[in-house]
Amino acid sequence: MTEVASRVVAASGAFKPVADFYFRSRYADRRFAEGIADFTFGNPHEMPLAGLVTSLRERAVPGDQNWFAYKTSEEEPAAFVAERLSAELGLAFETEDIALTPGAFVALSVAMRLVLEPGDEAIFSEPAWFCYEPMLELAGAVAKKVILTAGSFDLDLAAIEAAITPKTRMVIVNTPHNPTGRIYDADSLGALAGLLERASARNNRRIFLVSDEPYRRLRFEGRDFVSPAAIYPWTMISYSYGKVLLAPGQRLGYLAVSPLMPRADREALRDACFPTQMALGWTFPNALMQYAIPDLEGLSIDIAALTRRRDTLMATLSEAGYEVLAPEGTFYLFSRWPSGGANDPWNALADRDVFVMPGSILNAPDYFRISLTASDAMVEKSLPAFREVAQSG
Numbered sequence: 001m002t003e004v005a006s007r008v009v010a011a012s013g014a015f016k017p018v019a020d021f022y023f024r025s026r027y028a029d030r031r032f033a034e035g036i037a038d039f040t041f042g043n044p045h046e047m048p049l050a051g052l053v054t055s056l057r058e059r060a061v062p063g064d065q066n067w068f069a070y071k072t073s074e075e076e077p078a079a080f081v082a083e084r085l086s087a088e089l090g091l092a093f094e095t096e097d098i099a100l101t102p103g104a105f106v107a108l109s110v111a112m113r114l115v116l117e118p119g120d121e122a123i124f125s126e127p128a129w130f131c132y133e134p135m136l137e138l139a140g141a142v143a144k145k146v147i148l149t150a151g152s153f154d155l156d157l158a159a160i161e162a163a164i165t166p167k168t169r170m171v172i173v174n175t176p177h178n179p180t181g182r183i184y185d186a187d188s189l190g191a192l193a194g195l196l197e198r199a200s201a202r203n204n205r206r207i208f209l210v211s212d213e214p215y216r217r218l219r220f221e222g223r224d225f226v227s228p229a230a231i232y233p234w235t236m237i238s239y240s241y242g243k244v245l246l247a248p249g250q251r252l253g254y255l256a257v258s259p260l261m262p263r264a265d266r267e268a269l270r271d272a273c274f275p276t277q278m279a280l281g282w283t284f285p286n287a288l289m290q291y292a293i294p295d296l297e298g299l300s301i302d303i304a305a306l307t308r309r310r311d312t313l314m315a316t317l318s319e320a321g322y323e324v325l326a327p328e329g330t331f332y333l334f335s336r337w338p339s340g341g342a343n344d345p346w347n348a349l350a351d352r353d354v355f356v357m358p359g360s361i362l363n364a365p366d367y368f369r370i371s372l373t374a375s376d377a378m379v380e381k382s383l384p385a386f387r388e389v390a391q392s393g
């Protein structure tokens with residue numbers, strides 16, 4: 001028995017493998033040690049973007065007495081985001097379609113609270129970002145997990161279709177995808193839209209799609225990106241500036257309702273954003289981040305540097321016998337452990353002060369994830385370690 005609410009117990013249980021890794025592991029003990037190569041989480045290992053620092057400095061100086069007054073999703077920055085997002089995705093967003101949030105986390109949480117009744121089911125595909133499930137648990141919903149297609153990590157549409165029940169209310173698609181770096185193309189998204197349309201008709205209840213796109217601007221070789229919001233009208237986008245700026249501690253993002261959504265539904269959702277964000281605990285970005293949006297919009301971490309690290313690591317890993325998937329976007333590299341290498345390769349790497357995210361906490365125990373936000377020095381240091389671990393079987 002515990003005094004803690006059962007939803008919290010469930011959320012905590014779903015997050016336990018990650019919490020254990022983050023707080024109580026060899027990695028937790030060593031994370032700030034000098035000289036380690038840290039490829040675990042998408043955290044910065046170099047100084048922040050100069051443009052971000054300048055903007056925050058300048059925007060911290062109050063322009064009037066309301067500078068730090070309560071902020072909602074303020075009209076001026078929301079209008080700015082609507083205009084830029086319209087140009088980026090080729091869709092006509094209105095200011096009211098944008099609910100500014102402290103990152104994609106809150107955007108997802110708002111989306112869940114907007115449409116999920118207790119006991120409703122939300123489908124997502126694994127391996128997946130590890131917070132969907134605890135967030136659904138806390139919202140009183142049920143996580144229904146399906147597996148991405150083996151090897152390619154494409155959406156398995158037949159598996160999604162088979163997981164749909166009369167209780168299905170939401171499907172979450174993450175593109176570009178953490179951890180695999182896959183970007184789903186218009187054909188597979190179109191097929192998904194078709195099946196969601198048919199299932200919604202069969203259920204006589206709309207299934208919403210949440211397109212979780214925090215890595216949308218981080219794409220290799222300038223690859224195309226199509227948002228599900230341009231394909232399935234009942235889509236809400238969750239976005240974060242935390243990835244493209246590599247500053248996830250400065251919380252900023254939004255939930256955007258697809259302009260293709262029929263007017264009545266679109267207005268119902270966007271009108272419900274304010275009370276949802278208020279009741280979730282005034283979950284609006286802080287004043288400073290809202291003022292900074294126009295300065296931040298054009299900034300990005302160095303994609304050429306990510307590409308260089310990706311290529312260096314991929315070359316070494318492939319040569320050493322790892323099966324590496326070439327990421328199309330995100331700042332991650334997803335790889336299978338080499339067969340015939342060390343029988344506990346995560347610890348064998350950790351013995352060499354190289355820390356990666358074990359696939360076991362992503363429900364993909366044969367794999368591991370490398371965050372390319374590590375420094376070039378960390379990449380250099382890791383190369384012999386990766387080779388040795390592949391050869392030490």
Ligand SMILES: Cc1ncc(COP(=O)(O)O)c(C=O)c1O
Binds near residue numbers: 102104253
């Ligand atoms: C797929 C995915 N969605 C959402 C988030 C949350 O992003 P933020 O912390 O910037 O809100 C993350 C962060 O790792 C993520 O990987």
